[in-house]
Amino acid sequence: MSEQFKHEALVENRFKKSFRNIDSEHQELIFEKMKQLLNNEIQGEYLKGPYKGLKKVRVGKYRIIYSDHEPCRVIFYDVRPRESAYT
Amino acid sequence: MIIPSSFIKVEGSESTLSRRVNEHIERYIRLVLEDPSNVEAVAVKLLNDEEAMLLFASKMIESIRRESEVSWRSYLDFLGTVEEKFRDAGIDVSEALEVVVEHDEWKLRSLMEDLSKYVEVMSFFVNYQGEAERYLVVSFALLLLLVSSLKAETPRQLRAIGEELARLANELESYLVTFMLMEENYKVEGEFEPARSPEELSKVLGLE
Numbered sequence: 001m002s003e004q005f006k007h008e009a010l011v012e013n014r015f016k017k018s019f020r021n022i023d024s025e026h027q028e029l030i031f032e033k034m035k036q037l038l039n040n041e042i043q044g045e046y047l048k049g050p051y052k053g054l055k056k057v058r059v060g061k062y063r064i065i066y067s068d069h070e071p072c073r074v075i076f077y078d079v080r081p082r083e084s085a086y087t
Numbered sequence: 088m089i090i091p092s093s094f095i096k097v098e099g100s101e102s103t104l105s106r107r108v109n110e111h112i113e114r115y116i117r118l119v120l121e122d123p124s125n126v127e128a129v130a131v132k133l134l135n136d137e138e139a140m141l142l143f144a145s146k147m148i149e150s151i152r153r154e155s156e157v158s159w160r161s162y163l164d165f166l167g168t169v170e171e172k173f174r175d176a177g178i179d180v181s182e183a184l185e186v187v188v189e190h191d192e193w194k195l196r197s198l199m200e201d202l203s204k205y206v207e208v209m210s211f212f213v214n215y216q217g218e219a220e221r222y223l224v225v226s227f228a229l230l231l232l233l234v235s236s237l238k239a240e241t242p243r244q245l246r247a248i249g250e251e252l253a254r255l256a257n258e259l260e261s262y263l264v265t266f267m268l269m270e271e272n273y274k275v276e277g278e279f280e281p282a283r284s285p286e287e288l289s290k291v292l293g294l295e
Contacts, residue, residue: 010279049215
């Protein structure tokens, strides 16, 4: 049996759909970042206003939107491409 | 904020308005260069300078009304110059600049394509006043840092500006993502699948 995460992950359907459309190289990077979040190794930053319970974290050309306000649980809502014209 | 092209050409700007903006901002740039970690306080001073705000507003309107594509290209050129200066000093600010551009691009696109939607998003300023004020401070602090970086004379000064740039760009990104979600009226769907281990997560994501 493999090692458990410190926190349970809950992955929303929208996250899964977005994830499936991402190239395998970035999928790996995102997967690693999710593991870090689930093991409490990194922290993202809170959003503002109506979304202040959510957090964001950058992964290469993508951005994960999640929340960790419930104890021992990380909820992954979406993963989106960053839209910068500056590269 | 969208930085008008002629404004960012700190030297040799053509129009009277650009010249006045440049002259007006000069003293704030000097303050940032003296102590980059004080940039937020300088931004607050700038925000309380009514004449400066009026000039900025006029300049932004002028820049949007005129050829926004030309302004935008100039802006990217300006950021390229900023990045090059940092790179020459061995400092990587590319992530911070990407966030700033993404924010400004979103703002410009929203303004040009769907003004009513943009106004809707800007209800943020009415409903979350404390955070909205902070957003303005962060935006203007970043503007001051970008312009200051071109005038920095020592690597130490540039490093301090780069650190502030990274920190504030990260904060700007929180606002940007918030505005993007507001624009699309984002709502949580509520259907989740659990995972407690890397294997389970891999399966949930369809990696196997």
